[in-house]
Each structure stands twice: as structure tokens, then as C-alpha cells.
Amino acid sequence: MSHEGEPEIMTHALWSCPKLATVWIPQFAKLKDATSSLSAFIEIVHLAQQDPSCVEVFANIISLLWMRRNRASRGEECSILEKIPEQAGNLVQEFQHICPTHSKIPRTAQAVQWRPPPPPPGVVKVNFNGAIFSTQSSVGLGMIIRDQAGLVLAVLSQKIPMPTSVKTVEVMAARRALLLARELGFERVMIEGDFEVIIKVIKEKTLLSSDLGHILQDIHALSCSFSSISFHHIKRMGNCVTHRLA
Structure with a gap:
């Protein structure tokens, strides 16, 4: 341009x-x-x-x-x-x-809103999600990167052929989120997803011998390219933007 x-x-x-x-x-x-x-x-x-x-x-x-x-x-x-x-x-x-934020929201809803990453400075939060379009035999991947002021630094939506399971969709979304963060040069990242089982699998490095193993190995290899990285589960209400993107 x-x-x-x-x-x-x-x-x-x-x-x-x-x-x-x-x-x-x-x-x-x-x-x-x-x-x-x-x-x-x-x-x-x-x-x-x-x-x-x-x-x-x-x-x-x-x-x-x-x-x-x-x-x-x-x-x-x-x-x-x-x-x-x-x-x-x-x-x-x-x-x-x-994701309304006015004061009339019950406290239980407020507790699961998206929150900026905590100190130290320079950390960005990367949220990801996947959505299945069964009638189209495809899935959508959505992710967003925001800084400590809540400013949107990057978003991505991607449509791919439908994989074999819902777990595979979420793991692929996590891998694409890491790729996006690395491509844009971020060094300190927090990764958030709303599929608790997948976050647990990534953190514990389990299921490496399953059909998800090769994707999980990619995630672990990509993780080594950041100076700091952590994975966290967030409830769906706090991850609603990526759901819309997906």
C-alpha cells in the first residue's frame, strides 16, 4: 500500500x-x-x-x-x-x-470475561478456538492476540477441511495460534483456550502416541521458540471473540 x-x-x-x-x-x-x-x-x-x-x-x-x-x-x-x-x-x-461488560452482568459472568495478561511488560495473550461446520465438511480456526492494554495486535480466521475429531480441531487451532505469534515476532506469550482437556494435554505432554501426537509435537517444538510461554484454560464466555472468528 x-x-x-x-x-x-x-x-x-x-x-x-x-x-x-x-x-x-x-x-x-x-x-x-x-x-x-x-x-x-x-x-x-x-x-x-x-x-x-x-x-x-x-x-x-x-x-x-x-x-x-x-x-x-x-x-x-x-x-x-x-x-x-x-x-x-x-x-x-x-x-x-x-460479552457485555456493563454493571448489570451477574458476578458469575463477570468472573469469566477476558482479562489482559499480567506483568511483566511485553507479554501478549493469544486466544484460540475452533468451530465445526458439519454441513460444509469444514472447520474454522479463530485466534486473537492482545497486549496488556487490551489492544488488538492481530487476528486470524482460517477455514480448513474437517479433521477426524473435535479434539483435533482444537489442537490444530492451538498450533496455528502459536505459529501466528511466532510469525509476528512475539517473544513472551500466554496461550488461552476454552477446551480444558486440550489445555491439560498440551501442558502435561500426554497423548503423544495418539492421532494427535504429531500436532502436539509441533506445539511443543514451537513453544521452544518463545522466551516465555504458558498455557491456560478459560471458560467459553471469556473466549467468545475467538468463537466468533472461528
């Missing part, structure tokens, strides 16, 4: 490229004006976070633009730029519908 030879640094690819005017101007014209002299993308993110009413849409637009850029680099069909703000708004509405 570079323009007239301008190097495609992150700020240009996701914010300042003239082609993105139709994406940002409708809702973020003031932010565009306020950041016209900024070159560091993280500074733009910090300014966007000062407006709680728009930060979720902002984060989802960034995520959609990044996915579109990756598809374009692979020569795949891309979404229309003008439709991205609407798509981002729909994602926010879906999330708020499935």
Missing part, C-alpha cells in the same frame, strides 16, 4: 497512506488532524486510546487493515476499503452483544 515510493512502514501502511482516507476520515477526522505531525505509530495508538467511545472501532479497523494487507501480499482477494469501517463497527457490536 505504499504511495509514490514511500516506504511501507507501519504508520504509512495502517494510517497515513492517502488510499486510507475513506477508511479513517468518516469517524476519525479529528484524530487524523491531531496526528499529522507524528511518525511513530504507537503515538497514534496512545492518542486514539484517549477516546474510550471510539477505541474499539479504531482497534478493529487496524486489525482488518492488517489482514487485508497480508491477503494482498499473497495475491488473495481483498475486502473493499470503503467497507472496513462498517465491518469494524459490526465486530464491536457483536462483541458487546456476546
Whole structure:
């Protein structure tokens, strides 16, 4: 998405490229004006976070633009730029519908909401999930990476042929989540999934001789490429975004 030879640094690819005017101007014209002299993308993110009413849409637009850029680099069909703000708004509405956060929610529901990763600094949380489409003989894999401020750093949805079991779907989703984190260069990760049996299997390194063995071995090999990694179970309500992605 570079323009007239301008190097495609992150700020240009996701914010300042003239082609993105139709994406940002409708809702973020003031932010565009306020950041016209900024070159560091993280500074733009910090300014966007000062407006709680728009930060979720902002984060989802960034995520959609990044996915579109990756598809374009692979020569795949891309979404229309003008439709991205609407798509981002729909994602926010879906999330708020499935995972509401207002005070009327019972305490039991609040206890299973997604929570940012704890210190030390630099840790990101990677959530994953799988969904089966039996009528299409396929499954969906969904994953999302967020930082300690809750900002979305990456999302991925992938459709693959249906494997032999539900357990295989979840293990494949876990492996793809680790691959995504490694591809993006994250070093310190927390991995969360809502299939407790699979999280236990990964942590205890059991079932390596089963039909899941080769995938589990991949997961353990990938785990060694991070400076720190941990696996955690979360109830489905706290993992609802990845369920929608899958």
C-alpha cells in the first residue's frame, strides 16, 4: 500500500497512506488532524486510546487493515476499503452483544470475561478456538492476540477441511495460534483456550502416541521458540471473540 515510493512502514501502511482516507476520515477526522505531525505509530495508538467511545472501532479497523494487507501480499482477494469501517463497527457490536461488560452482568459472568495478561511488560495473550461446520465438511480456526492494554495486535480466521475429531480441531487451532505469534515476532506469550482437556494435554505432554501426537509435537517444538510461554484454560464466555472468528 505504499504511495509514490514511500516506504511501507507501519504508520504509512495502517494510517497515513492517502488510499486510507475513506477508511479513517468518516469517524476519525479529528484524530487524523491531531496526528499529522507524528511518525511513530504507537503515538497514534496512545492518542486514539484517549477516546474510550471510539477505541474499539479504531482497534478493529487496524486489525482488518492488517489482514487485508497480508491477503494482498499473497495475491488473495481483498475486502473493499470503503467497507472496513462498517465491518469494524459490526465486530464491536457483536462483541458487546456476546460479552457485555456493563454493571448489570451477574458476578458469575463477570468472573469469566477476558482479562489482559499480567506483568511483566511485553507479554501478549493469544486466544484460540475452533468451530465445526458439519454441513460444509469444514472447520474454522479463530485466534486473537492482545497486549496488556487490551489492544488488538492481530487476528486470524482460517477455514480448513474437517479433521477426524473435535479434539483435533482444537489442537490444530492451538498450533496455528502459536505459529501466528511466532510469525509476528512475539517473544513472551500466554496461550488461552476454552477446551480444558486440550489445555491439560498440551501442558502435561500426554497423548503423544495418539492421532494427535504429531500436532502436539509441533506445539511443543514451537513453544521452544518463545522466551516465555504458558498455557491456560478459560471458560467459553471469556473466549467468545475467538468463537466468533472461528
